[in-house]
Amino acid sequence: MISRQEVEHVARLARLHFDEEELARLQQELGQIIDYVQQLAELDLSGLEPTSHAVPLKNVLRADEPVDGLSQADATGNGPDVERGQFVVPRIG
Amino acid sequence: MGTRASRASSNPDVTGLTAHGCRDLLAGGEVSAVELTRAYLDRIGAVDGEVRSYLLVDEAGALAAAAAVDAKPRSQRLPWEGVPIGLKDIFCVKGMETTCASRILKGYIPPYDATVIAKLRAAGLVFLGKLNMDEFAMGSSTENSAFQITRNPWDLNRVPGGSSGGSAACVAATEAPWALGTDTGGSIRQPASLCGVVGLKPTYGAVSRYGLVAFASSLDQIGPITRDVKDAAALLDLIAGRDPRDSTSIGLPEPVGFPERSSLEGVRFGVIKEFVGDACEAGVRDVFDGAVDAIGALGGVCEEVSLPSVERGIAAYYLIAPSEASSNLARFDGVRYGHRHSHSEDLYEMYTRTRSEGFGSEVKRRIMIGTYALSAGYYDAYYAQAQRTRTLIIQDFARAFDHFDFLISPTSPTVAFKIGERTADPLAMYVSDLCTIPVNLAALPGISIPGGFSAGMPVGVQIIGPHFSERGMLGAAHALEKKLRVDVVPPLAEVAG
Numbered sequence A: 001m002i003s004r005q006e007v008e009h010v011a012r013l014a015r016l017h018f019d020e021e022e023l024a025r026l027q028q029e030l031g032q033i034i035d036y037v038q039q040l041a042e043l044d045l046s047g048l049e050p051t052s053h054a055v056p057l058k059n060v061l062r063a064d065e066p067v068d069g070l071s072q073a074d075a076t077g078n079g080p081d082v083e084r085g086q087f088v089v090p091r092i093g
Numbered sequence B: 001m002g003t004r005a006s007r008a009s010s011n012p013d014v015t016g017l018t019a020h021g022c023r024d025l026l027a028g029g030e031v032s033a034v035e036l037t038r039a040y041l042d043r044i045g046a047v048d049g050e051v052r053s054y055l056l057v058d059e060a061g062a063l064a065a066a067a068a069v070d071a072k073p074r075s076q077r078l079p080w081e082g083v084p085i086g087l088k089d090i091f092c093v094k095g096m097e098t099t100c101a102s103r104i105l106k107g108y109i110p111p112y113d114a115t116v117i118a119k120l121r122a123a124g125l126v127f128l129g130k131l132n133m134d135e136f137a138m139g140s141s142t143e144n145s146a147f148q149i150t151r152n153p154w155d156l157n158r159v160p161g162g163s164s165g166g167s168a169a170c171v172a173a174t175e176a177p178w179a180l181g182t183d184t185g186g187s188i189r190q191p192a193s194l195c196g197v198v199g200l201k202p203t204y205g206a207v208s209r210y211g212l213v214a215f216a217s218s219l220d221q222i223g224p225i226t227r228d229v230k231d232a233a234a235l236l237d238l239i240a241g242r243d244p245r246d247s248t249s250i251g252l253p254e255p256v257g258f259p260e261r262s263s264l265e266g267v268r269f270g271v272i273k274e275f276v277g278d279a280c281e282a283g284v285r286d287v288f289d290g291a292v293d294a295i296g297a298l299g300g301v302c303e304e305v306s307l308p309s310v311e312r313g314i315a316a317y318y319l320i321a322p323s324e325a326s327s328n329l330a331r332f333d334g335v336r337y338g339h340r341h342s343h344s345e346d347l348y349e350m351y352t353r354t355r356s357e358g359f360g361s362e363v364k365r366r367i368m369i370g371t372y373a374l375s376a377g378y379y380d381a382y383y384a385q386a387q388r389t390r391t392l393i394i395q396d397f398a399r400a401f402d403h404f405d406f407l408i409s410p411t412s413p414t415v416a417f418k419i420g421e422r423t424a425d426p427l428a429m430y431v432s433d434l435c436t437i438p439v440n441l442a443a444l445p446g447i448s449i450p451g452g453f454s455a456g457m458p459v460g461v462q463i464i465g466p467h468f469s470e471r472g473m474l475g476a477a478h479a480l481e482k483k484l485r486v487d488v489v490p491p492l493a494e495v496a497g
Helices: A004-013 A020-042 A072-076 B019-027 B033-051 B059-070 B115-122 B165-172 B189-195 B229-239 B282-297 B308-331 B347-358 B361-374 B380-403 B426-433 B437-441 B470-484
Strands: B054-057 B084-088 B126-131 B179-183 B198-201 B221-226 B268-272 B301-305 B406-410 B446-454 B457-464
Touching: A004 A020, A004 B361, A020 B308, A020 B361, A020 B380, A020 B426, B019 B033, B019 B229, B033 B054, B033 B059, B033 B084, B033 B126, B054 B165, B059 B126, B084 B165, B115 B126, B115 B229, B126 B165, B165 B179, B165 B189, B165 B221, B179 B198, B189 B198, B189 B446, B189 B457, B198 B229, B198 B470, B221 B229, B229 B446, B229 B470, B268 B282, B268 B380, B282 B301, B282 B406, B282 B446, B282 B457, B282 B470, B308 B361, B308 B380, B308 B426, B308 B437, B361 B380, B380 B406, B380 B437, B406 B470, B446 B470, B457 B470
Parallel strands: B084 B126, B084 B179, B268 B301, B268 B406
Antiparallel strands: B054 B126, B179 B221, B198 B221, B198 B446, B406 B457, B446 B457
């Protein structure tokens, strides 16, 4: 189960907006999915480490050598609002 | 059956051609690269109105690339130069729109090539275009595309599977000799199974993910969708390798080559008990039993093996993958690329409206699950518990590989389902990936090959190997493929072009 308040809180964290109808449907769907994954709580997993990486790999390092990256024009070329090579955004808060 | 020949008389009939078949025609000078590319473009023109596998066909670019190949003397060409390929719309291709089948990326033109694309470009392959998929690869039917529904070439009322449904349908309908897909929980193998083609998910780390739009970074892997095992091996060799731009990439210990094999004498196969029996519909079980018999006839040994933890794979996956996705998809904020809501008072409103308009409902659902699972107070109960379950699954597979060379199961518990049949119930859709998800959780290589038919629809057989066992696994797959001899083209009628 998940409460309506929790759904709204998670939506705020995820930067998503839902209307009343969508919130009601999500509360039900997320509730079902959360009930389903509760089956993992039944497993005795004491003593098992959580997997962080599934194939053996040690620290991966590379030589610290400068290489060419994207040009400023290429890097900003897809921006929806760009001025003098910089991304323009609405005011904060 | 429709007429097989394309209209232009100089162009070859591409129906049923493999990529190595294309290579041989080019090498023998029987066709030019332009004629071959034109033949595929004609085929797309004739059938894709029904199949709807392509989101973008780059006719001009493909013909120009083919003409450049023809301009080189044959003796100076690379082995695969001039062979066409289709690409899932999840790879960044410099200068070619890349949308991930999402409104939020509509119009995005990557300024760089993904590593796999750069490798294929260097090998001289001709890019026919971008293929449909579930939005951000989240789905098992390709119905979550923001742009179009792709249909199964064997029955146009059914789904092609997903998320690489466009890639599998395109190869099945011979609209490309082969295609590239991605597999996070079965997204190469399941659609390959449902469309009657070969799909290979390599070991995690065999192929660089640089330039692949990320879904769940600890699970995502790029691989081939082809008409036979020989092509899957060849395409894997073209894309595999360690890449400094993806620090999780390792490459393969040796090139796969073409591991031709006709006997399975002494090879031990474990039949995963949890994926057969009641978990599968009867028609799928029958085809799978036929594959087990064929392995026996080739001298291999099949024994049942139990991996109890794999039944928890779906639950673990639907915490881990959405958690990683909620983090990866935070980058779609309307600032640097893609869609932006244009009349926002402030930044928070711009982010929220942009994302709410740009993402489809399944993507939002998974972002919500992942954000919830990672949020304060729930992390240990959900995400950490799922990662411990993953450890258990890895241990179960490792124990099984102490006794068996390979594990086998059906690829999908059912044949292709009807369009719309599972869209109302997210959990019913998730069950499509029962047999494939644990393979991703354990980072293992897996391949689906056509095993036969159930009521006219293709059924795939999955072979799973230990980490980096691709060479041996493809050899075994090749022997079984030759024995089963399932190589057919769906009876797609050509429509007026």
